[in-house]
């Protein structure tokens with residue numbers, strides 16, 4: 001019963017937000033598009049909502065935006081837009097590239113719509129941000145470009161999920177410093193909803209949907225990944241690339257060509273910090289060893305993983321399938337008495353694969369022997385629109401209609417000395433701020 005309550009509270013939580021901005025805006029002059037709303041849209045929306053991008057409409061000019069005012073009101077009030085599913089009530093809230101709106105910004109948009117969505121003085125509208133052509137390389141000229149086989153997306157049809165494989169042509173181990181996925185051309189970008197790239201053993205085949213070393217995710221509006229200085233991701237020599245794609249039809253047949261661009265450290269060099277990114281804490285029923293999701297209800301599954309070395313956690317990304325709705329990560333520290341801490345919880349929607357990159361000054365530091373506990377919630381009831389058949393028991397598997405429940409965790413190992421030093425440094429920084 002407890003799990004149901006928690007999930008319900010999460011869903012409701014967004015609807016009953018206190019909105020100080022809305023209250024503040026009452027009595028003063030109504031916000032205008034030119035002065036108040038455009039700056040918010042330009043920061044948090046137009047990277048997806050502009051011509052040629054994946055979102056259904058542009059939100060750049062007043063003329064573009066005006067017809068959508070009601071819908072924008074609803075999507076920002078419920079925090080459905082911009083997509084960002086971290087539960088704001090607990091855990092770390094400071095992430096790199098967080099596009100989400102503050103309560104004040106939401107208040108401004110609500111007050112603006114309620115006042116009839118006035119334009120204000122057009123001359124006050126800020127200049128919209130400029131974007132590099134969406135299919136340009138943001139990582140400079142890549143050292144290696146891997147091109148996946150062309151997928152011909154038909155004019156109409158259901159969403160397409162599957163895998164494409166490509167040779168990488170690397171004999172020896174190399175460390176990746178920057179990586180980017182790029183649908184080639186404007187047309188391809190419209191049909192690629194999202195895509196995940198993995199390095200897999202050369203023998204991997206189509207049936208293997210889950211294995212491999214995660215490299216990078218492509219989702220519209222998302223930037224290339226350029227790892228922090230001194231860090232790199234190990235790409236084992238001889239790997240093949242696997243692209244796990246979600247494509248969708250847009251009314252005309254389109255060839256989806258996707259490339260992966262990679263920069264490396266010079267051959268033979270090892271970075272100071274090796275960046276790991278693994279699927280951890282896969283849900284299992286403790287007695288049966290399988291993921292066990294009863295029909296017709298909301299249920300929770302748990303998985304655990306032990307960190308043998310101290311570490312700095314850099315990234316958290318929940319991974320489930322259609323039934324997944326919510327996930328929490330918790331650390332159980334090897335202290336006496338044992339102490340556990342919920343690090344983050346996040347809502348989950350299979351259409352959005354969000355990864356949450358911790359700001360450097362809050363990235364969790366964990367001592368050797370810490371246990372990660374991942375709790376994944378699944379809604380196998382009829383209330384879940386993504387549910388094909390609520391009368392079915394569901395277990396784990398690679399197909400979209402099977403389930404998974406694990407977290408992608410990105411981290412760097414630390415020696416015990418590095419860990420102590422990092423903790424002390426953070427403590428000192430905190431004391432400095434407290435003194436101010």
Ligand code: HEC
Pocket residue numbers: 040041044045046047048049054055056068071072075076081082083099101220221
């Ligand atoms: C990461 C990309 C992305 C960002 C950022 C984003 N959107 Fe969206 N938006 C989408 C996509 C894709 C859809 C259509 C699918 C969906 O509704 O999930 C959409 C749908 C919408 C809709 C519903 C349109 C309809 O057909 O009813 C509204 C309204 C909206 N967005 C407003 C916003 C606003 C306002 C912001 C910024 C505060 C924003 N979005 C940020 C990608 C994005």
